[in-house]
Amino acid sequence: MRATCLGCLxxxxxxxxxxxxxxxxxxxxxxxxxxxxSGASGLQGRRLQLQIAxxxxxxxxxxxxxxxxxxxTLSPSASGDYVYSRQFDPLESFSVxxxxxxxxxxxxxxxxxAPAGAFGSGENEVIHVQVSCLIHAVLLQMNPxxxxxxxxxxxxxxxxxxxxxxxxxxxxxxxxxxxxxxxLSLATTSVANDTIVATPAGLWTTGTRSLSLxxxxxxxxxxxxxxxxNVTYKVYDATAARFVRxxxxxxxxxxxxxMADVATAVVQLNAVCPGTLPDCAVMVxxxxxxxxxxxxxxxxxxxxxxGGYSADFSSRNISAFGARLEMAACGAAPGxxxxxxxxxAGVGAPTIVQGFRIRGYRTAHTxxxxxxxLGGLSIAGNYIDGGNGTTESxxxxxxxxxxxxxxxxxxxxxxxxxxAFTPVSGQVFGIRNVPLAGxxxxxxxxxxxxxxxxxxxxxxxxxxxxSFGPIAGDVFNNIVITKSSSGGGDHGLMIAQVLxxxxxxxxxxxxxxxxxxxxxxxxxxxxxxxxxxxxLQTGAGGVCLKQASLTATPDILEASNLFGCSAFYQDVFGAxxxxxxALNAEPFSSGLDNLNLNPAFVNAAALNFRYQASSPCQxxxxxxxxxxxxxxxxxxxxxxxxxxxxxxxxYDGACTP
Numbered sequence: 001m002r003a004t005c006l007g008c009l010x011x012x013x014x015x016x017x018x019x020x021x022x023x024x025x026x027x028x029x030x031x032x033x034x035x036x037x038s039g040a041s042g043l044q045g046r047r048l049q050l051q052i053a054x055x056x057x058x059x060x061x062x063x064x065x066x067x068x069x070x071x072x073t074l075s076p077s078a079s080g081d082y083v084y085s086r087q088f089d090p091l092e093s094f095s096v097x098x099x100x101x102x103x104x105x106x107x108x109x110x111x112x113x114a115p116a117g118a119f120g121s122g123e124n125e126v127i128h129v130q131v132s133c134l135i136h137a138v139l140l141q142m143n144p145x146x147x148x149x150x151x152x153x154x155x156x157x158x159x160x161x162x163x164x165x166x167x168x169x170x171x172x173x174x175x176x177x178x179x180x181x182x183x184l185s186l187a188t189t190s191v192a193n194d195t196i197v198a199t200p201a202g203l204w205t206t207g208t209r210s211l212s213l214x215x216x217x218x219x220x221x222x223x224x225x226x227x228x229x230n231v232t233y234k235v236y237d238a239t240a241a242r243f244v245r246x247x248x249x250x251x252x253x254x255x256x257x258x259m260a261d262v263a264t265a266v267v268q269l270n271a272v273c274p275g276t277l278p279d280c281a282v283m284v285x286x287x288x289x290x291x292x293x294x295x296x297x298x299x300x301x302x303x304x305x306x307g308g309y310s311a312d313f314s315s316r317n318i319s320a321f322g323a324r325l326e327m328a329a330c331g332a333a334p335g336x337x338x339x340x341x342x343x344x345a346g347v348g349a350p351t352i353v354q355g356f357r358i359r360g361y362r363t364a365h366t367x368x369x370x371x372x373x374l375g376g377l378s379i380a381g382n383y384i385d386g387g388n389g390t391t392e393s394x395x396x397x398x399x400x401x402x403x404x405x406x407x408x409x410x411x412x413x414x415x416x417x418x419x420a421f422t423p424v425s426g427q428v429f430g431i432r433n434v435p436l437a438g439x440x441x442x443x444x445x446x447x448x449x450x451x452x453x454x455x456x457x458x459x460x461x462x463x464x465x466x467s468f469g470p471i472a473g474d475v476f477n478n479i480v481i482t483k484s485s486s487g488g489g490d491h492g493l494m495i496a497q498v499l500x501x502x503x504x505x506x507x508x509x510x511x512x513x514x515x516x517x518x519x520x521x522x523x524x525x526x527x528x529x530x531x532x533x534x535x536l537q538t539g540a541g542g543v544c545l546k547q548a549s550l551t552a553t554p555d556i557l558e559a560s561n562l563f564g565c566s567a568f569y570q571d572v573f574g575a576x577x578x579x580x581x582a583l584n585a586e587p588f589s590s591g592l593d594n595l596n597l598n599p600a601f602v603n604a605a606a607l608n609f610r611y612q613a614s615s616p617c618q619x620x621x622x623x624x625x626x627x628x629x630x631x632x633x634x635x636x637x638x639x640x641x642x643x644x645x646x647x648x649x650x651y652d653g654a655c656t657p
Contacts, residue, residue, distance in 0.1 A: 246287030286322030293331035318355030360387020376402030398433035414451025427456030558591030
């Protein structure tokens with residue numbers, strides 16, 4: 001009997017020498033059974049049936065090893081009865097073992113016993129073997145919600161609730177981290193004792209702090225499906241918070257007495273942050289908030305905005321984008337932007353805007369922005385559009401010197417509502433910055449869309465200046481989509497100024513058909529970027545990679561898929577590489593070859609750029625490991641594993657050779 005990959009073979013060795021069975025409680029826990037009478041002969045049609053209970057996921061494989069002939073494996077994904085096709089002669093021995101345990105979600109399955117009297121000596125006999133499965137303890141949610149960015153807010157007197165899919169115990173739990181001393185207890189959310197509560201022993205330590213929960217077991221005895229459960233919060237002093245709910249009339253000093261206006265809360269906290277307190281938080285319940293004719297102005301570092309709270313602030317769901325910031329009227333003169341949020345020149349990147357639907361100004365105005373950054377700002381987990389700009393409509397605009405960090409946003413240039421675009425007459429950007437020396441930006445894990453324009457061109461992401469932060473992939477794990485404009489010159493990612501080396505990793509950059517078609521450019525470089533593990537594509541007639549400077553060619557182009565383009569590469573003189581052979585012969589294509597394959601995404605029209613079984617293995621398994629190692633998780637924070645996938649999504653399933 002061969003060992004399983006888990007090193008925990010559970011087997012049934014069956015022989016044909018008696019009608020009795022016995023169970024051995026010593027490893028490998030063999031169940032010795034008999035198939036009929038030792039004197040029987042010539043009987044056919046005997047088969048083995050698995051009776052599986054408690055299974056609710058994929059990944060289980062149970063292997064049948066006959067005394068002679070090929071192995072047979074069943075891969076059930078639900079409870080029920082499953083019969084092997086192999087038929088057995090009398091006196092033929094065989095064994096059954098769990099080859100792999102279910103992994104999606106994780107279970108522990110064991111082979112237990114055969115029911116008494118389930119077999120005999122007649123033809124067409126079926127031997128029944130019971131398999132019992134228990135799903136592991138799956139962490140369903142945390143309250144307060146903890147985002148991968150580590151920027152989720154937590155008050156220093158607020159418990160943390162870990163909600164699981166079943167009743168838990170705390171006796172074996174281990175918890176650690178810099179968040180401070182605490183106790184663990186059980187509570188009920190959906191079923192009895194399904195929640196482990198971490199309560200501070202006094203107050204949590206303020207600042208960016210982590211907590212790790214590991215080794216906990218369910219009441220049924222199964223472990224946590226993923227361990228440890230690591231969470232990171234931005235911990236605030238409870239006196240440094242203001243609570244806002246539309247239509248409320250309280251002081252804003254507590255969740256029980258929220259105020260009605262976001263701008264008023266910001267003004268109050270500006271008086272103490274920074275200064276008396278290093279960081280302050282405005283916590284905003286779902287609802288619609290008019291930011292006023294001048295927009296919402298952030299003038300002090302450390303005064304952060306958090307949306308997505310329930311009406312009583314007991315829970316938070318930012319993915320619904322229920323806290324909406326908008327502008328009914330704009331007081332700016334033509335040429336001056338109407339911006340929903342403006343981060344002032346003195347603001348630093350530790351200031352956070354998170355969990356809002358930021359709806360650009362809808363009345364026609366020369367320049368309309370969702371968020372305008374004059375200093376620094378961290379923008380995470382928002383749905384932002386640019387509004388109705390007749391000269392420019394931009395979701396996120398960096399117009400100053402400072403650091404901007406954008407992660408996990410849906411940033412849409414133009415107007416986007418109810419899944420549909422309304423074309424605007426100005427130039428359209430998803431995210432862009434202007435050429436100011438010293439500006440810094442990190443763009444990671446966003447969906448960036450430039451909507452259609454009727455007068456100017458559309459550019460998903462424009463980078464014009466900047467020195468990058470410490471993360472190895474400066475622009476990585478993004479989905480950049482540019483819709484077709486009638487102005488021409490549409491770009492996915494445009495590096496618009498001669499700059500030092502960029503690192504552009506694991507993105508998909510896609511430009512729809514332009515007018516004229518040759519003006520559609522997926523990636524234009526005016527620098528010496530390192531481009532690896534990306535998916536670049538345009539409509540027919542477009543250019544995947546364009547050099548725009550005599551002095552700046554790509555430093556590296558490696559393990560990227562260029563698809564749909566008429567020209568794979570176009571140099572500054574307009575000469576094209578029309579074949580993959582020519583592209584891979586370029587001096588900068590010195591690493592793993594670049595590809596030209598149809599990715600066969602799950603549903604590209606619905607922005608589902610995940611691979612599936614019909615996708616080429618060269619894409620789902622062909623990324624450069626050197627660069628993939630610098631981006632250890634994908635856009636969904638799934639750990640990248642060998643062999644690495646090209647693009648923002650890691651995929652380890654079946655593929656097409």
